[in-house]
Amino acid sequence: MTDTAAKRPRAVVLLSGGLDSYTAAATAKAEGRQLFALTINYGQRHKRELEAARAVAGALGVARHIELEIDLSRFGGSSLTSASAVPKDRALDPAEIPSTYVPARNTVFLALALSWAEVVEAREIIIGVNAIDYSGYPDCRPEYIRAFEKLASLATRAGVEGHAMTIKTPLLTLSKAEIITLGTSLGLDYAITHSCYDPRPDGSPCRHCDSCRLREDGFRAAGIADPLLLRCASSPLD
Amino acid sequence: MTDTAAKRPRAVVLLSGGLDSYTAAATAKAEGRQLFALTINYGQRHKRELEAARAVAGALGVARHIELEIDLSRFGGSSLTSASAVPKDRALDPAEIPSTYVPARNTVFLALALSWAEVVEAREIIIGVNAIDYSGYPDCRPEYIRAFEKLASLATRAGVEGHAMTIKTPLLTLSKAEIITLGTSLGLDYAITHSCYDPRPDGSPCRHCDSCRLREDGFRAAGIADPLLLRCASSPLD
Numbered sequence: 444m445t446d447t448a449a450k451r452p453r454a455v456v457l458l459s460g461g462l463d464s465y466t467a468a469a470t471a472k473a474e475g476r477q478l479f480a481l482t483i484n485y486g487q488r489h490k491r492e493l494e495a496a497r498a499v500a501g502a503l504g505v506a507r508h509i510e511l512e513i514d515l516s517r518f519g520g521s522s523l524t525s526a527s528a529v530p531k532d533r534a535l536d537p538a539e540i541p542s543t544y545v546p547a548r549n550t551v552f553l554a555l556a557l558s559w560a561e562v563v564e565a566r567e568i569i570i571g572v573n574a575i576d577y578s579g580y581p582d583c584r585p586e587y588i589r590a591f592e593k594l595a596s597l598a599t600r601a602g603v604e605g606h607a608m609t610i611k612t613p614l615l616t617l618s619k620a621e622i623i624t625l626g627t628s629l630g631l632d633y634a635i636t637h638s639c640y641d642p643r644p645d646g647s648p649c650r651h652c653d654s655c656r657l658r659e660d661g662f663r664a665a666g667i668a669d670p671l672l673l674r675c676a677s678s679p680l681d
Numbered sequence: 682m683t684d685t686a687a688k689r690p691r692a693v694v695l696l697s698g699g700l701d702s703y704t705a706a707a708t709a710k711a712e713g714r715q716l717f718a719l720t721i722n723y724g725q726r727h728k729r730e731l732e733a734a735r736a737v738a739g740a741l742g743v744a745r746h747i748e749l750e751i752d753l754s755r756f757g758g759s760s761l762t763s764a765s766a767v768p769k770d771r772a773l774d775p776a777e778i779p780s781t782y783v784p785a786r787n788t789v790f791l792a793l794a795l796s797w798a799e800v801v802e803a804r805e806i807i808i809g810v811n812a813i814d815y816s817g818y819p820d821c822r823p824e825y826i827r828a829f830e831k832l833a834s835l836a837t838r839a840g841v842e843g844h845a846m847t848i849k850t851p852l853l854t855l856s857k858a859e860i861i862t863l864g865t866s867l868g869l870d871y872a873i874t875h876s877c878y879d880p881r882p883d884g885s886p887c888r889h890c891d892s893c894r895l896r897e898d899g900f901r902a903a904g905i906a907d908p909l910l911l912r913c914a915s916s917p918l919d
Contacts, residue, residue: 509755509756511751511752511755512752513749513751513793514749514750517747517749518747518796518797519800520796520800540838544838545796546795546796546797546799546800547792547795547796547799547836549836550792550795550796550832550833550836551789551792551793551796553792554791554792555751555785555789557784557788558753558756558783558784558786558788558789559784561784561785562756562757562758562784581836581837581840581841582835582836582837584835586835587832587835587836590831590832590835590836591832593831593832594825594832595788597820597822597824597825597828598787598788598820598825598828599784599785599819600782600819603778603819
């Protein structure tokens with residue numbers, strides 16, 4: 444680590460391998476933060492995103508990248524961590540919580556980020572949650588994030604010593620198109636990201652799950668071609 | 682599971698293998714709760730407590746016991762998850778947070794309990810934290826627990842649907858002697874528990890770490906002989 448790096452404020456960023464967390468991390472980097480990237484292998488069916496997270500961490504030039512295993516499939520309760528089918532082509536309804544919801548996932552992830560943040564003396568945790576173009580998960584709402592922020596300062600040695608912990612959500616109120624426009628203006632290569640909940644055997648997106656459809660709608664609304672689809676163009680559509 | 686069991690309210694209990702979580706769980710059982718016990722193998726040096734947790738789960742007759750692995754030693758920052766020495770015979774000072782503090786451990790554990798609680802439709806999480814005879818960890822304080830409880834309802838599908846989650850801390854304001862007296866009155870066999878942070882190679886307690894000393898002082902103040910020490914009596918004192 445260079446002397447310059449050592450002086451930059453540190454932030455732990457939750458990096459899934461998707462385009463939201465890449466963009467959120469990139470805004471923090473643009474603001475001069477030194478990034479500590481945390482990726483959770485939680486038993487998700489779309490393990491392809493872990494490879495994407497490694498590529499994103501590399502592209503961001505993070506100070507460290509930890510990939511931590513925790514098998515949330517032991518609890519069950521989600522189509523993302525079980526053999527039950529991921530919903531396809533459903534009508535997106537923010538009032539309905541779909542089967543892809545992983546119970547308390549963001550609370551588990553933020554808790555782990557908080558643990559690491561305390562060790563590396565980071566005072567910020569970056570999470571790419573979004574409450575506009577999203578799947579209706581309760582743990583993406585602004586009131587949830589504020590409650591975690593309050594908890595974080597009470598939970599830690601840093602908090603006791605008067606250092607508040609900030610949960611930064613740079614994408615919270617952006618549409619997916621705005622996120623994509625922002626990331627593109629920062630020069631991000633979205634071809635290295637992965638969003639699909641139920642990828643095909645070759646790792647390419649299914650284009651029918653909520654996550655694929657939110658992504659496609661976002662690129663369309665932004666008037667930008669998704670470089671991932673261009674890369675996968677040889678893959679037939681179904 | 683019997684019909685009667687199916688009708689009892691469910692609670693997820695964090696079970697470490699120590700006497701506090703055993704007692705906390707036993708009070709919930711005495712109140713008619715059906716218990717779902719969660720033990721976390723987090724890379725702690727005192728793995729002996731995992732065996733104790735299995736024995737405690739068996740003694741409580743829990744509906745299910747999950748032992749989940751998550752390697753918090755990847756983050757470091759604690760003498761409980763690293764090779765650095767566990768403090769011995771130190772003056773207990775509630776204003777000082779010792780090296781045995783594991784950053785954000787209770788937040789990680791409660792988040793995992795919350796995830797499971799949502800899946801099994803439990804509306805209570807039981808945790809044996811104590812803010813009287815304790816090591817000064819920030820995440821054992823009443824204000825921390827209340828903040829997590831608020832978060833828990835915002836974080837979950839159950840919360841969105843109007844089912845508040847309760848974090849029950851039956852030991853929060855009891856002295857260690859009062860906890861031991863309570864558990865003894867409930868007929869608990871503390872010989873199956875393990876408290877020591879730095880057990881000897883044979884698994885017996887070191888009798889010098891904070892946890893051993895809080896336990897010994899508690900039994901002494903309660904006027905009860907610790908059955909674990911009676912069992913280990915053949916082991917020489919140092």
